[in-house]
Amino acid sequence: MKRLIRACKELDRKAQKEMVHHLSPFLFSICRRYAASHEDAQDLLQEVFILIFNNIEECLATEAPAFKAWCRRIAINCALAKKRKKQLMTTNKAPMDYQYAKGPAIYAKLEAEAILRLLDKIPEQYRMVFNLSIIDGYAHSEIAELLQIKESSSRTFLVRARQQMQKLITQQQQQKYTG
Amino acid sequence: MKQQDFENQIRQAFEHYPPGMSDDEIWDNIEPHLKKKKRRRWIIWFFFGLGVLISGIALNQYQTSNRMIEAPVSAPVTPANDIINQTAAPLVITPEPSAEDKPHASKAETKDNRQKEIFITRQPAKPSLSTNAPLELMEETVPEAKTPKFTARSVEALSALPVLEFNVAAIDDQEEEKERVLKKRKKPTTKPLRTQWHTFLQPSAGPLLAYKAMTANSDFDLSSYRTNRRETEKQLEAFSIAFHTQVQNSKGLLLTIGMEYQRLNERFDYRRLEFDQSTIITPITITENALGEVIRTTLGTVQSTTTLEHRIQHHNHYNFIYVPIGAGKIWHRPKNSWSLLGGVDLNVAFQMKGRLLNENSAPISVENSWRRNDVFKRKAGTGLWLAVGYYRPINKQLSWSVTPKIQLPLNDLTLDDYALSQRYFRLSLNMGVRYYWEGE
Numbered sequence: 001m002k003r004l005i006r007a008c009k010e011l012d013r014k015a016q017k018e019m020v021h022h023l024s025p026f027l028f029s030i031c032r033r034y035a036a037s038h039e040d041a042q043d044l045l046q047e048v049f050i051l052i053f054n055n056i057e058e059c060l061a062t063e064a065p066a067f068k069a070w071c072r073r074i075a076i077n078c079a080l081a082k083k084r085k086k087q088l089m090t091t092n093k094a095p096m097d098y099q100y101a102k103g104p105a106i107y108a109k110l111e112a113e114a115i116l117r118l119l120d121k122i123p124e125q126y127r128m129v130f131n132l133s134i135i136d137g138y139a140h141s142e143i144a145e146l147l148q149i150k151e152s153s154s155r156t157f158l159v160r161a162r163q164q165m166q167k168l169i170t171q172q173q174q175q176k177y178t179g
Numbered sequence: 180m181k182q183q184d185f186e187n188q189i190r191q192a193f194e195h196y197p198p199g200m201s202d203d204e205i206w207d208n209i210e211p212h213l214k215k216k217k218r219r220r221w222i223i224w225f226f227f228g229l230g231v232l233i234s235g236i237a238l239n240q241y242q243t244s245n246r247m248i249e250a251p252v253s254a255p256v257t258p259a260n261d262i263i264n265q266t267a268a269p270l271v272i273t274p275e276p277s278a279e280d281k282p283h284a285s286k287a288e289t290k291d292n293r294q295k296e297i298f299i300t301r302q303p304a305k306p307s308l309s310t311n312a313p314l315e316l317m318e319e320t321v322p323e324a325k326t327p328k329f330t331a332r333s334v335e336a337l338s339a340l341p342v343l344e345f346n347v348a349a350i351d352d353q354e355e356e357k358e359r360v361l362k363k364r365k366k367p368t369t370k371p372l373r374t375q376w377h378t379f380l381q382p383s384a385g386p387l388l389a390y391k392a393m394t395a396n397s398d399f400d401l402s403s404y405r406t407n408r409r410e411t412e413k414q415l416e417a418f419s420i421a422f423h424t425q426v427q428n429s430k431g432l433l434l435t436i437g438m439e440y441q442r443l444n445e446r447f448d449y450r451r452l453e454f455d456q457s458t459i460i461t462p463i464t465i466t467e468n469a470l471g472e473v474i475r476t477t478l479g480t481v482q483s484t485t486t487l488e489h490r491i492q493h494h495n496h497y498n499f500i501y502v503p504i505g506a507g508k509i510w511h512r513p514k515n516s517w518s519l520l521g522g523v524d525l526n527v528a529f530q531m532k533g534r535l536l537n538e539n540s541a542p543i544s545v546e547n548s549w550r551r552n553d554v555f556k557r558k559a560g561t562g563l564w565l566a567v568g569y570y571r572p573i574n575k576q577l578s579w580s581v582t583p584k585i586q587l588p589l590n591d592l593t594l595d596d597y598a599l600s601q602r603y604f605r606l607s608l609n610m611g612v613r614y615y616w617e618g619e
Contacts, residue, residue, distance in 0.1 A: 011214060020209070021202045029196035038199060045198055046205060050212045084538075085596060112192040134186045135193055148541050166185075 001064040008056050016053055023049075026068065027075050032116060033131045034079035044082060048075045076136060080128075080146055118168045125149075126161035133158050224525055228436030228504050235376035235426040235434070379425040381437075381580055383611025387417035389443050389603045396593070396600045405599060407536050412495065415444040419607045423503070433507045433518055443497040443603065447534045449542045453487040491542050495533025497592075497603070499559055501526055509568070516578070518568035524586060526559035531592070538598050554597050560590025576615040583608050 004022070007015030028045050035041035051074050061067040119127050128147060132138040133154075140158075144151040198205065393408065395401040423437030463479035505522020530546075535554065537543045545554050566584035573579060586605040593601045 013210070013213075016213065017202070017206050020206050024198050024202060024205055025196055028198035029193040032196055033193065042198060042200055046208045049205065049209045053209070053213050081596075112196050115189055115192055135190055148537070148539070148543065 001067065002062055005056075005059075005062060005067055008053065009059075011053075019053075020049060023052075023068075023071060027071060029112070030072060030075045030136070031079060033119065033135065034076065034083070034128070036120075044075075044079055047082070048078050051078055072136065076132070076146075083128075114172075118165060118172070121168055122161055122164045126157050126164065129154055129157040130161035130165070134162075224504055224523075225436070225502055228434075228502075231434055232378070232424055232426055232436065235428075236378055239376045239378075376426045376428050378616045379427060379613050380616050381423040381425060381611060381613045382421070383423070383580060383582060383609035384418065384420045385582075385607055385609035385611075387419045387441060387443070387605055387607040389414065389417055389605045391601065391603055393599045393601050396595070396598055401538075401598050404536070404538055404540075407540055408599070411447055411449050411536055413446045413448060415446055415494070417441070417443040417605075419609055421503075421609055421611075425613075427509055431509045431511070433509045433520060435506070435520060435522070436502070436504050439499075439501045439503055439524075441499040441501070441605070441607075443499075445495040445497070445533070447491065447493040447495050447542070449489075449491040449534075449536065451489040453489065455485040455487065457483050457485065459483045491534065493534045495531070495535075498528070498530045499526060500528040501562075503564055505564065505566075507566075514571070516568075516570040518570070519566075520568060521563070521565045524562040524564050526561065529555075529557065529559040529592065531555045554594065555592055556590075556594055559588065559592055562586050562588040562590075570613050573612075576617075578613045579610075580613040581608070581610050 001022075004015050004019055008019055024045065027048055028041060031044040031048060032038065032041040035044050048071075052071055055074070059067065059070050061070050119130070122130070125147070129143055132143045132146065133140070138146070140151050140154040143149075143154045147154070149157075391409075391412075391414070393405050395405070419439060419441045421437055421439040423435050425433055425435045427433045458480050460478055460480055462476045463481070464475075464477040465473055466475040466477075468474050501524045503522060503524050505520045507518055507520030507522075509516055509518040531554075532546050534542050534544050564584055564586045566582050569581045570578040584605075584607045586607070588602045588604065591600045591602050593599060
């Protein structure tokens with residue numbers, strides 16, 4: 001990986017192609033979570049790769065974990081910038097009514113696709129906060145800065161996102177058993 | 180705990196998620212947008228300019244040395260005009276280097292010496308007044324010496340002779356005669372001398388006025404956003420520090436290259452009012468007795484409006500480093516000189532640090548690094564410039580300089596996908612000195 005990063009910094013096309021092969025599953029998982037659809041995620045992935053390769057000389061990381069973290073950050077920033085540009089972020093969606101879901105059923109093994117389908121059902125802003133906090137590990141202060149919201153709002157959105165996810169999973173499980 | 184498990188499970192589910200398209204397909208789509216090998220254009224221009232400068236200096240050096248030795252060598256020597264050989268021998272008692280140091284004419288080192296060496300090859304070796312070397316040795320190094328043999332055994336003995344004074348006085352006449360002969364020998368068909376270049380160094384600094392032009396980058400009506408940005412960003416002081424190297428020829432042609440740092444400061448002043456209406460319970464009637472004591476208070480509800488003002492003040496800094504390259508002409512007048520120069524500005528570094536309003540009129544902090552690359556580019560691109568120079572001499576080598584300059588940017592500072600296209604048109608007034616650098 002070290003060699004690959006160095007070669008990419010020297011704008012070596014072969015190394016860049018190899019890097020695409022290495023990073024595309026990792027980055028696509030990020031893009032898919034932030035994009036509205038699979039097609040949007042594919043477009044986003046390409047933009048992220050362009051950004052990464054065109055700015056790689058600024059990356060100080062030489063080891064794989066640090067480099068991946070840098071790529072992750074670029075992907076998230078790119079996704080959020082794209083969202084802002086398209087004004088996709090809406091705050092008007094009213095939060096759904098929820099109940100606390102209970103029981104072990106909701107913690108059944110989930111596939112990525114299934115989670116994505118659930119994530120798509122919750123309001124955009126909740127989804128963003130859920131993604132940033134739970135999956136990407138951002139702090140609330142960072143989320144507030146990235147999404148230009150208050151830190152307290154970030155906390156609230158996360159609580160509501162969790163509750164809605166739980167509710168959706170419960171519903172899904174119930175449908176599975178009844179249907 | 181269960182919550183934690185659930186979230187871990189989600190994290191794991193997203194560890195690796197195939198993009199649903201092949202790597203080749205992704206690569207084909209991204210490759211045309213990737214940077215090619217760095218061309219380092221500004222370096223090419225910089226070294227081109229430096230090359231021009233060095234060539235100018237080298238040419239200058241070459242010509243000044245060449246001019247001195249060209250003519251005499253090309254002239255044919257006949258017994259009739261060979262006045263040097265006829266008259267030089269008894270007269271040459273100049274303090275030349277000793278025969279040990281300079282046995283042959285081809286080892287000339289300085290311009291003046293070279294001229295003299297021509298004569299030395301036709302002359303016998305001379306006794307040197309500055310050394311104590313025996314005269315016999317000098318006569319041996321130049322076998323075809325025509326001068327009469329000296330009988331003196333040492334320089335001291337020679338310097339004691341009264342005839343020396345007469346000889347020294349005669350040197351001037353001899354030199355004049357030599358020059359006349361050389362002029363005659365010089366062919367009129369020899370190459371004309373090439374133009375001579377002079378080098379000047381010009382450090383300067385001064386204030387800067389910048390006009391910020393902002394135009395919409397998309398089809399949306401962004402006039403309100405532009406107005407908001409204009410209202411919140413006020414220009415403060417700006418300045419420029421420059422160092423130029425100029426080469427100038429005798430016809431007045433001027434070539435210049437340099438380095439210029441510019442800083443624009445702005446104040447970001449954001450103010451937002453928040454109104455909060457609420458109902459509060461407060462005493463509405465108070466009954467007092469004759470002594471002024473409160474005997475009854477009636478509470479009631481009233482509407483209250485709280486106004487909260489949010490204010491952010493911040494200083495924004497725009498830093499630019501340019502390499503200006505240009506050409507022009509200089510006109511010399513009896514008491515001063517004027518120049519008109521124009522060229523291109525190549526930006527080698529640009530940095531913006533500060534705060535701006537975003538499209539939702541919310542303040543955001545901006546820095547054009549990879550971390551925050553959603554507004555400004557990392558290079559300001561190229562531009563054109565036009566400058567007038569006024570120079571007033573202080574002494575033989577130094578002049579005051581005043582240089583008003585206009586800069587027209589050819590590229591935006593902002594990214595293509597940012598809502599507004601921002602650029603600065605600048606007018607600077609740099610003052611400094613212009614130093615004539617003679618080189619070696």
